[in-house]
Amino acid sequence: MxxxxxxxxxxxxxxxxxxxxxxxxxxxxxxxxxNKVEYIDDNGNSSTGISAAKNLRTAQNKWAGDLTEDVLQKVLEKNKKIKNSKEALSDDLLEQDKAFAKIQDITGILDVINCAFSEYRDYDGFAADHVSGRDVKNIYKKRISALKEYLDSGKETFTDEQKKFLIRQYKNLETPFHYExxxxxxxxxxxxxxxxxxxxxxxxxxxxxxxxxxxxxxxxxxxxxxxxxxxxxxxxxxxxxxxxxxxxxxxxxxxxxxxxxxxxxxxxxxxxxxxxxxxxxxxxxxxxxxxxxxxxxxxxxxxxxxxxxxxxxxxxxxxxxxxxxxxxxxxxxxxxxxxxxxxxxxxxxxxxxxxxxxxxxxxxxxxxxxxxxxxxxxxxxxxxxxxxxxxxxxxxxxxxxxx
Structure with missing residues (x-):
């Protein structure tokens, strides 16, 4: 039946x-x-699909490992160097794309830094440009302190138990993050x-x-x-x-x-x-x-x-x-x-x-x-x-x- x-x-x-x-x-x-995954080659040409994913994976996995203080500082140094290059400072969009091609291997790590040093419910895509090596070593503590500041601001209403839950979950997160x-x-x-x-x-x-x-x-x-x-x-x-x-x-x-x-x-x-x-x-x-x-x-x-x-x-x-x-x-x-x-x-x-x-x-x-x-x-x-x-x-x- x-x-x-x-x-x-x-x-x-x-x-x-x-x-x-x-x-x-x-x-x-x-x-x-x-097609959401995009890769830009050294000539500033953009691509999506299998080859783009393969190239981006190869580039970003060079930084695979734990995001320790030393790694984060190296990322900031590379970011600063490329952002001050003639390609990045050029008004030509193609030249800017060439500069981005040199930095896309660390964009995932830069996003983490940008999130950590942005307002709690906001995102500043250029925050990493202004972060010092001394500040970035506190990135995981910054995540917790930003939450506490937001909870104390009264922008959202949470009960005391909910606040404790949020803070406890943040503290229980294993650090440093493993990245790839x-x-x-x-x-x-x-x-x-x-x-x-x-x-x-x-x-x-x-x-x-x-x-x-x-x-x-x-x-x-x-x-x-x-x-x-x-x-x-x-x-x-x-x-x-x-x-x-x-x-x-x-x-x-x-x-x-x-x-x-x-x-x-x-x-x-x-x-x-x-x-x-x-x-x-x-x-x-x-x-x-x-x-x-x-x-x-x-x-x-x-x-x-x-x-x-x-x-x-x-x-x-x-x-x-x-x-x-x-x-x-x-x-x-x-x-x-x-x-x-x-x-x-x-x-x-x-x-x-x-x-x-x-x-x-x-x-x-x-x-x-x-x-x-x-x-x-x-x-x-x-x-x-x-x-x-x-x-x-x-x-x-x-x-x-x-x-």
Whole structure:
């Protein structure tokens, strides 16, 4: 019966078109992500793609290792030398590009220095130009002191427990940072949420007719009158929805990840995400951040799919069920911009597909005096909700009456 349900889903022309759209989306999104990595050669010519990633990786990995005081001082010295060169001081854009070509091997480290010596919620791309070798040795202490100053400024309202949590997380971060080329992971994490959103919407489209098709084709009387129609038949539909959601999600996220990292490189997987997200309170690596984002995306996709199937069973209308994932994952974010309930909006299901933003901005939730990040709360909460909705879906369809 499970095979029959799956065959019925993919026998529809519109569902085949949806899969084709998903494949095109995979290709286009992969290309856009890959093109985020740029390399400039000694002649000032810019390039993207495989060769650009290879050249940039080779250049930046010359500085691979811990960002100790000596390394940071050498970076400042090189930066100062190049910034004072005739190419950098020229009004000719091509000459300026030639100067940048000589400095792009240390741009990742310069970004860290710029973040450390910028205002807490601001970024000064030229801060490193004015930092002395004596000051840069305190870069990790500067990160903590900048946070404390920001918390004391009153620009944002945090409880005492939340302040303690933030400071504790900052202090617990292992230093000195290990550095190497991270552009592949950085590009992947920046774009994966968009790809997961599109993937979730198409999966929702595929499963939206599983429970309503019998009513649409007037085959409900046959289905429910069959010996196993109200038992194994319903379970087969539920399993079909679960398999489509899981298999499509895993396969397409894997293909997207494999394509991007194959071209841009997997270097930097174990580097701290603070190399790219300086203010984050998550003391995790790029690989761990990726797994966290992928897990949140799966739970969000599963939740939207189950809701679509639930609405399909209740309303007996496929078009109505199709719009459910769109409302849950796209309309709610717009609603969160209109209503002034930031605490509530943080728990909307669309946030499961925005774990990258939470890792970067570090939203906090305080429950029973215990402070946690928003993502650490909503992922298990919605996982439990998905489990609870399974028997609900089963009972609703089991009690459906033929008309």
């Amino acid at each position: 499970l095979r029959f349900e799956l065959k019925k889903i993919f026998s529809k022309f519109k569902n085949r078109i949806a899969v084709l759209v998903l494949l095109v989306t995979l290709i286009l999104t992969s290309i856009l992500t890959i 080329y991270i552009d592949g992971w950085s590009a992947l994490l920046q774009n994966i949420s968009t790809f997961i959103l599109i993937l979730a919407l198409i999966i929702g489209f595929l499963v939206s007719g599983i429970f309503s098709d019998e009513f649409q084709t007037k085959a409900d009387s046959i289905f429910f009158s069959a010996k196993l129609g109200r038992s194994k038949g319903i379970l087969s539909k539920m399993w079909a929805g679960f398999l489509i959601t899981t298999v499509f999600y895993v396969v397409f996220v894997f293909l997207y990840t494999l394509t991007v990292l194959f071209v841009l490189g997997t270097d930097g997987a174990n580097c701290p995400i603070q190399l790219d997200m300086w203010r984050s309170v998550y003391n995790i690596s790029f690989l761990q951040a990726y797994l966290f984002i992928a897990a949140g995306g799966y739970i969000g996709t599963l939740f939207a799919s189950i809701l679509a199937m639930l609405v399909s069973a209740i309303t007996r209308s496929t078009p109505t069920a199709v719009i459910v994932p769109f409302i849950v994952l796209c309309a709610l974010p717009f609603l969160s911009r209109i209503i002034t309930l930031p605490g509530v909006c943080s728990f909307f299901p669309d946030q499961l597909l925005e774990i990258y933003i939470d890792i970067k901005e570090s939203g906090l939730v305080e429950l029973g005096g215990k402070v946690m990040t928003t993502a650490a709360v909503i992922i298990p909460v919605y996982a439990v909700i998905c489990l609870i909705l399974q028997p609900v879906l089963y009972r609703i369809y089991q009690k459906a009456e033929t008309r």
